Amino acid sequence: MPTIKDLGEKKLLQWLQTFCQADSVGDDAALVHLDPFQDLVITTDVLVDGVHFSEQTTGPFEVGYRSAGANLSDLAAMGATPLGLTVGLSLPPELPLDWLEKLYQGINALNTPIIGGDLTRSSVITIGITAIGQVLPSRVIKRSNAKVGDLIVVTGWHGLSRGGLELLLKPALSKRLDPDVVKSLIDAHQRPRPRLDVIDVLWSIPQLDRVAGMDSSDGLADAIVQICNSSKVGAQIDSLACPAQLQGWLSQKDALDWILYGGEDFELVLTMAKPFAEKLVSQLGPPAAIIGQITQNQEIYLVGDNSSLDLCKGFQHF
Amino acid sequence: MPTIKDLGEKKLLQWLQTFCQADSVGDDAALVHLDPFQDLVITTDVLVDGVHFSEQTTGPFEVGYRSAGANLSDLAAMGATPLGLTVGLSLPPELPLDWLEKLYQGINALNTPIIGGDLTRSSVITIGITAIGQVLPSRVIKRSNAKVGDLIVVTGWHGLSRGGLELLLKPALSKRLDPDVVKSLIDAHQRPRPRLDVIDVLWSIPQLDRVAGMDSSDGLADAIVQICNSSKVGAQIDSLACPAQLQGWLSQKDALDWILYGGEDFELVLTMAKPFAEKLVSQLGPPAAIIGQITQNQEIYLVGDNSSLDLCKGFQHF
Numbered sequence: 001m002p003t004i005k006d007l008g009e010k011k012l013l014q015w016l017q018t019f020c021q022a023d024s025v026g027d028d029a030a031l032v033h034l035d036p037f038q039d040l041v042i043t044t045d046v047l048v049d050g051v052h053f054s055e056q057t058t059g060p061f062e063v064g065y066r067s068a069g070a071n072l073s074d075l076a077a078m079g080a081t082p083l084g085l086t087v088g089l090s091l092p093p094e095l096p097l098d099w100l101e102k103l104y105q106g107i108n109a110l111n112t113p114i115i116g117g118d119l120t121r122s123s124v125i126t127i128g129i130t131a132i133g134q135v136l137p138s139r140v141i142k143r144s145n146a147k148v149g150d151l152i153v154v155t156g157w158h159g160l161s162r163g164g165l166e167l168l169l170k171p172a173l174s175k176r177l178d179p180d181v182v183k184s185l186i187d188a189h190q191r192p193r194p195r196l197d198v199i200d201v202l203w204s205i206p207q208l209d210r211v212a213g214m215d216s217s218d219g220l221a222d223a224i225v226q227i228c229n230s231s232k233v234g235a236q237i238d239s240l241a242c243p244a245q246l247q248g249w250l251s252q253k254d255a256l257d258w259i260l261y262g263g264e265d266f267e268l269v270l271t272m273a274k275p276f277a278e279k280l281v282s283q284l285g286p287p288a289a290i291i292g293q294i295t296q297n298q299e300i301y302l303v304g305d306n307s308s309l310d311l312c313k314g315f316q317h318f
Numbered sequence: 319m320p321t322i323k324d325l326g327e328k329k330l331l332q333w334l335q336t337f338c339q340a341d342s343v344g345d346d347a348a349l350v351h352l353d354p355f356q357d358l359v360i361t362t363d364v365l366v367d368g369v370h371f372s373e374q375t376t377g378p379f380e381v382g383y384r385s386a387g388a389n390l391s392d393l394a395a396m397g398a399t400p401l402g403l404t405v406g407l408s409l410p411p412e413l414p415l416d417w418l419e420k421l422y423q424g425i426n427a428l429n430t431p432i433i434g435g436d437l438t439r440s441s442v443i444t445i446g447i448t449a450i451g452q453v454l455p456s457r458v459i460k461r462s463n464a465k466v467g468d469l470i471v472v473t474g475w476h477g478l479s480r481g482g483l484e485l486l487l488k489p490a491l492s493k494r495l496d497p498d499v500v501k502s503l504i505d506a507h508q509r510p511r512p513r514l515d516v517i518d519v520l521w522s523i524p525q526l527d528r529v530a531g532m533d534s535s536d537g538l539a540d541a542i543v544q545i546c547n548s549s550k551v552g553a554q555i556d557s558l559a560c561p562a563q564l565q566g567w568l569s570q571k572d573a574l575d576w577i578l579y580g581g582e583d584f585e586l587v588l589t590m591a592k593p594f595a596e597k598l599v600s601q602l603g604p605p606a607a608i609i610g611q612i613t614q615n616q617e618i619y620l621v622g623d624n625s626s627l628d629l630c631k632g633f634q635h636f
Contacts, residue, residue, distance in 0.1 A: 004418065004439075005411035013437065015415075019422040021402065021431035030434030032401050032450070038352070042433060042450060046406040048440040083350050084339065088364040088406070088446040093323035097333075100322065104337040113339035115360060116348030118446075119331065122366040128406040128436075128446035132350070132360060 029074045029133075031140065039140060041080035041133040045070045049125035057168040060099045062190040063127065064106025070217060071131035072110055072194035073266040077215035079141035079199055080133030084115035087129055090122035103127070110194070139203060141270070145212035146231035150294040151277035155195050155268045157188075157243040157287045158220045159255065162262025164189025173249075181245045192266040198284065202270075205279050213270035219263040227271060228300055237292035238303035347392045347451075349458065357458060359398035359451040363388045367443035375486040378417045380508040381445065382424025388535060389449035390428055390512035391584040395533035397459035397517055398451030402433035405447055408440035421445070428512070457521060459588070463530035464549035468612040469595035473513050473586045475506075475561040475605045476538040477573065480580025482507025491567075499563045510584040516602065520588075523597050531588035539578040541587040546618055555610035556621035 004012060029043035047053060047067045058066065068085055075082050087107065091100070107114060112131070164185040167174050174182045195215070202211060212231060216223045228235050246255045271294055272280070281288045292303075322330060347361035365371060365385045376384065386403060393400050405425065409418070425432060430449070482503040485492050492500045513533070520529060530549060534541045546553050564573045589612055590598070599606045610621075 001414045001416060003411065004409055004413050004415060007415060009437075016418075016422065016435075016437065019426055019432055020435075021433050030402065030404065032433060034352075034356070034401075034452070040358070040401070040450070042402070042404055042448075044404045044406045044434060044436045044446070044448065046408055046436045046438045046444075046446065048408050048438055048444075051439055083352075083358070084348065084360070086348065086360055086362045086448055088362045088448070090364055090366050090442075090444050091322055093321065095322050096319045097322060097325060098319060100334075104334065108337055114337055115339050115350060116362060117334075117338075118362045118364045119327075119334065120364045120366055121369055122442055122444060124408075124440055124442045124444075126364075126366075126408050126440060126442075126444045126446075128362070128364065128444075130360075130362065130404055130406070130448040132358070132450065134352070 029078050029080075031078070033137065037136065039135050039137045041075055041078045041135055042130065043071050043074035044128060044130045046126065046128045057165060058190065060102035061106035061109075064103040065109055065191050067127050067129045068107040068110045068112065068131075069192055069194045069266060071129050072112060072196060073215045073217055075131055075133035076194050076196045076199060076268060077141065077213065078133070078135060079139050079211070080135040081199065082112045082131055082133045082196065084113045085129055085131050087114055087117035087127070089117065089119050090124065090126040091119070092123055092125065093121050095125070141211050141213050143212060143214050143227050143230035145210055146227050146233050146271040146294050148233055148294055148296045149273070150212065150271035151274050151290045152224070152235060152237070152292045152294065153270045153272070153277050153280055153288065154216070154220065154291050155198050155270070155284060155288050156265065158216060158260070158265050158267065159246055159258035159262045160185055160188035160243055161192055161264040162258040163246055177249060185245055189264065192264060194266050195268050198268055201283050202280060205276055205283070208272065208276045211270055211272045213268055216265050216267045216269050217263060219261045220265070220269065221260040222263070223269040224300055227269065228294075228298065231294070232298065234295040234297045234299045234301070235292055236295050236301050236303060239289070239291055240302075241287070241289060243287070347396050347398075349396070351455065355454065357453050357455045359393055359396045359453055360448065361389050361392035362446060362448045364444065364446045375483060376508060378420035379424035379427075382421040383427055383509050385445050385447045386425040386428045386430065386449075387510055387512045387584060389447050390430060390514060391533045391535055393449055393451035394512050394514045394517060394586060395459065395531065396451070396453060397457050397520075397529070398453040399517065400430040400449055400451045400514065402431045403447055403449050405432055405435035405445070407435065407437045408442065408444040409437070410441055410443065411439050413443070459529050459531050461530060461532050461545050461548035463528055464545050464551050464589040464612050466551055466612055466614045467591070468530070468589035469592050469608045470542070470553060470555070470610045470612065471588045471590070471595050471598055471606065472534070472538065472609050473516050473588070473602060473606050474583065476534060476578070476583050476585065477564055477576035477580045478503055478506035478561055479510055479582040480576040481564055495567060503563050507582065510582060512584050513586045516586050519601050520598060523594055523601070526590065526594045529588055529590050531586055534583050534585045534587050535581060537579045537581040538583070538587065540581070542618055545587065545589060546612075546616065549612070550616065552613040552615045552617045552619075553610055554613050554619045554621060557607070557609055558620075559605070559607060561605070
């Protein structure tokens with residue numbers, strides 16, 4: 001009898017979509033049309049001890065922070081403002097209360113109210129967070145909205161979270177690096193900031209009428225590929241910058257690998273017409289930057305590298 | 319260092335509420351005020367293999383049906399109409415696809431669209447379902463709304479789900495019972511119907527302006543106790559009927575125990591002024607019934623039994 005493992009994550013998710021409401025599932029979160037002035041955006045993430053976090057790399061505060069942050073980043077990716085979070089916990093009865101307190105402190109550090117939840121016992125710590133947000137229907141950010149000629153904006157550095165993970169997994173590496181660099185990389189991994197702040201800045205730009213995009217939690221390359229596939233366009237990436245914290249101790253090839261495929265930076269990757277992109281980058285300031293443009297040819301090129309992105313390197317959960 | 323188990327479920331939930339938004343948590347679900355014409359109602363339930371279900375009593379269809387049903391019953395308990403469900407799953411990679419298909423079929427059997435979710439691997443099957451509903455702010459059903467003189471209405475039988483569980487745990491018992499009785503008890507346990515249908519009937523009653531109540535998923539006694547505690551009133555229960563399916567094979571004492579404390583019947587327990595209660599019961603028809611009334615004296619009496627309800631028999635998760 002075929003199992004989940006046999007099918008693989010991608011096919012499994014496609015198959016599960018046949019059970020879901022066709023027009024609501026997709027992009028980073030579900031969309032429910034309430035009335036002409038309100039869409040609800042709803043997103044769920046489940047974190048499992050030993051799969052998504054471990055005592056070595058992520059304490060309870062960081063588990064809470066990251067799981068709430070991942071959900072809020074999904075709201076930001078759709079252009080939504082958070083209304084609240086629900087927290088569904090399955091916990092071993094022997095878990096110290098101190099662990100649970102730090103988990104909740106981590107969730108609350110993101111300043112979105114916890115409005116409900118459920119608590120049950122299990123042999124494996126499992127944390128399911130659902131975030132609910134709202135957005136004007138005309139301001140929903142979709143992956144499928146990119147147009148040829150759009151510039152591609154990133155709202156911050158990529159590769160830092162992957163750098164922090166490396167230092168947590170191989171603490172000896174830290175001795176060779178400046179303590180400030182170590183701290184900033186580990187912070188980037190443990191407390192990535194969902195870019196809800198970008199949404200207000202975005203819609204303060206006069207005459208902006210269309211934005212495509214998503215967040216980069218599964219990696220910058222994945223975000224570009226998803227946007228291009230959904231919009232049936234290509235992209236030319238010509239100015240990827242390497243964060244100072246990765247320079248010096250990584251080869252250029254490894255640094256590029258982490259920037260493109262590292263993941264979990266929770267930045268936004270947005271495309272829009274040139275004048276708006278330039279305005280957004282100037283208002284956000286560095287490290288927000290224009291990294292390339294959307295092209296008609298349905299391929300993705302890294303200029304300088306002369307290679308198309310490797311689409312198969314995404315993280316597979318199964 | 320104190321653990322979750324040391325604190326116990328009740329104190330643990332009280333303590334966790336200090337991390338939550340004060341005015342939204344409580345009753346059966348969270349309430350978010352969107353605008354003068356809309357409140358959102360959000361509820362989450364987590365089911366864990368070996369804790370909330372087992373292969374012996376609950377196949378995958380029933381696990382899906384019951385977990386979606388529990389959430390929808392929470393929406394009904396607040397007077398809300400469902401907008402959609404999200405499904406967060408943690409599953410062992412060796413799980414047969416057939417199991418997953420039946421789970422989703424069970425969720426979909428309740429006719430509320432699945433609008434999103436997350437899927438991850440774990441050693442323990444864990445199902446987190448979040449339901450989102452909407453309700454007019456003036457029509458929110460609250461536990462704290464009961465007034466002295468209100469009649470107490472139940473929308474259906476209690477004790478049937480507990481009866482079905484008994485037959486599933488002790489299959490030999492079934493041989494002594496009529497096959498139709500066996501089927502109806504097992505159905506009551508495996509596929510309890512959330513009473514969303516009651517909400518429309520309720521608000522079709524002219525001049526109805528206030529309803530208190532909750533669902534009876536944690537037992538009829540628990541529902542009465544919660545309503546009385548929240549409303550600072552008491553209750554006199556004087557006409558509890560015993561469903562025909564429990565008569566004959568149970569002592570009167572055991573039948574009363576299952577009716578009061580069995581749980582998981584997913585009916586609504588509502589209180590309202592006498593003329594509205596009578597109208598509701600007549601519109602719903604049997605087995606909907608008036609079982610007693612709200613009293614000033616903050617105690618709960620079972621007339622005939624001459625004893626106050628045992629408040630300590632609720633299900634403890636830890």
